[in-house]
Structure formats: C-alpha cells, structure tokens
Amino acid sequence: MKDLTQDTTRDTTQDTTHGELHSELAGTFDTTAMATETTLLNPRFYTTDFDEMDRIDVTPVRAEWDALLAQMKSDPNKGHFKKTEAWDKVDWDGMDPALRTEFIDFLVSSCTAEFSGCVLYKEMKRRGTNADICELFNYMARDEARHAGFINDALREAGVAVNLGFLTKAKKYTYFRPKFIYYATYLSEKIGYARYITIYRHLEAHPEQRFHPIFKWFREWCNDEFSHGEAFALLMRTDPKLTTSFTNRLWIKFFLVAVYSTMWVRDHARKDFHAALGVDIDWYDQEVYRKTSAIAKQVFPMEIDIDHKAWIPNLNRMNAAMIDMEKGKRKGGLSGRVAHATASARAMLAFARLYLIPVIRSTPPANVRLEPTY
Numbered sequence: 001m002k003d004l005t006q007d008t009t010r011d012t013t014q015d016t017t018h019g020e021l022h023s024e025l026a027g028t029f030d031t032t033a034m035a036t037e038t039t040l041l042n043p044r045f046y047t048t049d050f051d052e053m054d055r056i057d058v059t060p061v062r063a064e065w066d067a068l069l070a071q072m073k074s075d076p077n078k079g080h081f082k083k084t085e086a087w088d089k090v091d092w093d094g095m096d097p098a099l100r101t102e103f104i105d106f107l108v109s110s111c112t113a114e115f116s117g118c119v120l121y122k123e124m125k126r127r128g129t130n131a132d133i134c135e136l137f138n139y140m141a142r143d144e145a146r147h148a149g150f151i152n153d154a155l156r157e158a159g160v161a162v163n164l165g166f167l168t169k170a171k172k173y174t175y176f177r178p179k180f181i182y183y184a185t186y187l188s189e190k191i192g193y194a195r196y197i198t199i200y201r202h203l204e205a206h207p208e209q210r211f212h213p214i215f216k217w218f219r220e221w222c223n224d225e226f227s228h229g230e231a232f233a234l235l236m237r238t239d240p241k242l243t244t245s246f247t248n249r250l251w252i253k254f255f256l257v258a259v260y261s262t263m264w265v266r267d268h269a270r271k272d273f274h275a276a277l278g279v280d281i282d283w284y285d286q287e288v289y290r291k292t293s294a295i296a297k298q299v300f301p302m303e304i305d306i307d308h309k310a311w312i313p314n315l316n317r318m319n320a321a322m323i324d325m326e327k328g329k330r331k332g333g334l335s336g337r338v339a340h341a342t343a344s345a346r347a348m349l350a351f352a353r354l355y356l357i358p359v360i361r362s363t364p365p366a367n368v369r370l371e372p373t374y
Contacts, residue, residue: 032162034105035111035115036166036171043112043116045120045171045172047120047176050127054129058234065234068227068234069135071227073135077146086213090158095211096272096276102273104160105270107214110151112162115167125137147221150214150217189226191259191288191292192222193222194291194295195222196219197291197372198287203277209276226370237368244301253355257304260306261354264318264319293306301361302360304359304360310354314350321344321350
C-alpha cells in the first residue's frame with residue numbers, strides 16, 4: 001500500500017472547497033435531507049418496468065439459479081447484523097470534526113444505497129407473479145433492509161439517524177429500463193463487495209486504524225453484496241443479447257466508466273475519512289476497480305484498462321470539474337451559473353476521454369457462478 005506520508009503535493013483549490021464543505025456541515029447534520037437530495041453523486045432510488053422483469057425465464061440458468069437461491073434461503077447472515085461485545089463504544093463528541101463530517105457522509109450514503117436496493121427489490125416482489133423472480137427479490141430485499149437498518153443504528157448512536165420512512169416518500173425515483181438496472185445494480189453490488197472486503201483486509205492488518213466498530217462486520221456483510229451480484233449476473237445470462245449485442249456492449253462500457261468515475265469523485269471528497277483509515281485514496285480505488293474488473297469478467301465481455309496512461313489523469317480532471325461545479329452552484333447568480341456550466345462541460349469532456357480508452361476484451365466462462373475469495 002502507498003504510504004500516505006509520501007504524498008507531499010497539495011491541491012489548494014480542492015483543499016479550499018473541502019474546508020468550506022466541512023464548515024457548512026459541522027454540527028448541522030440533517031441526515032434525512034442529505035439522503036433525500038438527488039445529485040449526480042448521491043445514491044438514487046430506482047423504478048423500472050416490473051412487468052418486463054416478471055416475464056424473465058430462468059430456464060437457461062436453472063441449475064445455477066436453484067443453487068444460488070438455496071444459499072440465499074439458508075440465510076447465512078441471519079444473526080450477523082446485531083451489536084455484540086465486539087461493538088466498542090464510540091466517542092462521537094471526541095471524534096475529530098472533519099473525520100466526523102466525512103464519516104457521517106459515508107454512513108448516510110451507504111445507508112441510502114442499501115435502502116434504495118431494499119425499496120426496489122421489495123417493489124419487484126410485491127408486483128410480480130413469477131415465482132423465481134419474486135423469491136429472489138424477497139431474499140435480496142431482506143438483506144438490504146438489514147444492511148440499511150444496521151448502518152442507521154450506527155447513525156442513531158451519533159444522534160443523526162435517517163428517517164427511512166420519510167425517505168421512501170420524499171426521495172425522487174429515477175426510471176431505468178430493466179437492462180440498465182441489471183448493469184448498474186450488478187456493478188453496484190460487486191463494487192460494494194470489493195470496497196468492503198478491501199477495507200476489512202486492510203484493517204485486519206492494521207487494527208489500530210479501525211476508528212469505528214462497524215468495520216468489524218464488513219467480511220460477512222460483503223458476502224451478501226457478492227451473492228446479490230451473482231443474482232444479477234444470472235439474470236443477464238438469461239438473455240445473451242444483454243451482454244453480446246453491439247449496442248449493449250456500448251452500454252456496459254458506459255456503466256463501467258460511470259460507476260468507476262463516480263466512485264473516484266466521491267472518495268476524493270472524503271480525504272480525512274481515508275486518512276483516518278490509513279488508506280491512500282488512489283491506491284484504494286484502483287484496488288477496488290481491479291477486484292471488480294476481475295469479478296465482472298464472469299458476465300461482461302470487457303473490462304476497463306485502469307492501467308492506461310489516460311485513466312487516472314482524466315479521473316482527476318473529472319474530479320476537479322465536479323468540485324468547480326459545486327463551487328459554482330454555491331456561488332449562485334449569473335457568474336455561478338456560468339462557472340457551473342463551464343465545469344459541467346469539462347466533466348463531460350473528461351468522461352468522454354475515459355470512455356474512449358480502449359477496453360480489454362474477454363470471454364465470459366460457461367459457468368457464471370463465482371465464490372468470494374478475497
């Protein structure tokens with residue numbers, strides 16, 4: 001792992017924005033409002049064509065499907081999301097204010113993402129008549145509800161729990177066609193696994209940097225994320241065109257770049273959080289991409305070349321543009337709108353450059369199922 005003490009360069013523009021954000025949020029956490037807000041970076045609530053999903057025929061993947069659902073039915077994490085004697089007391093008042101701000105932002109974002117999955121999966125189960133699909137989404141909604149509730153308990157200790165009932169009614173919903181739900185949610189679940197297990201393994205080796213007990217729960221937790229990703233891999237395998245047609249391959253590349261670049265921007269906004277963990281953000285994100293790319297070869301016919309010379313420079317350009325967009329938004333007025341529009345154009349150009357990086361092609365295996373090994 002890269003030694004944080006070796007990084008002597010500083011981006012004063014980003015530091016200024018970083019400090020302004022902390023100043024605005026310090027001591028004024030309305031976490032329900034934070035979770036309700038819809039932005040390019042915040043987790044969204046999704047809706048889709050549930051009738052189309054209800055028509056899915058899992059016959060082409062029946063053996064793997066039945067094995068996965070049997071595993072989910074056994075509920076290996078049934079008793080996991082409960083506080084035990086391993087849950088150390090957290091001194092929220094004594095926590096460094098900058099770390100507290102970013103950690104609460106991390107927890108709210110994670111809680112919203114988990115609850116978003118719960119809402120979507122529960123709605124599919126409620127509307128559906130397809131026994132295979134309803135059973136799957138019932139199990140996944142169960143898991144995501146536990147995840148969101150466990151994170152919210154951690155927020156409750158800090159006195160800033162999210163009102164999840166209000167969130168269900170107040171949050172805007174984004175419509176995605178089923179195939180886009182598959183691509184986005186598959187990547188979300190697999191990248192969630194890679195993020196959690198990377199943090200867990202790092203803190204396993206460096207327990208002195210574990211500043212909150214919730215990280216102790218990440219190993220078993222991330223296996224839920226892994227199995228949910230397996231489910232979406234199987235759903236995509238029910239229709240080969242979803243991953244083989246020319247148009248859909250372009251969409252897969254779009255979602256890979258979008259999910260990866262969004263993670264880069266989000267993580268680089270949490271400098272103090274990652275510093276407290278003892279994790280260099282560039283190293284961490286690249287490691288998560290590497291794990292996710294290796295896993296995603298189970299179903300995607302390509303992976304992003306994250307070692308390409310244009311990859312990190314354009315991620316940094318996008319991050320700088322997103323920071324300037326936020327500054328323009330806060331400034332307001334005509335000059336703020338012009339600054340926001342200019343920064344938006346820069347962000348789109350950076351995304352286009354990332355998208356044009358040649359992919360590494362691969363052939364998915366005949367057997368789609370994998371086991372978590374990291």
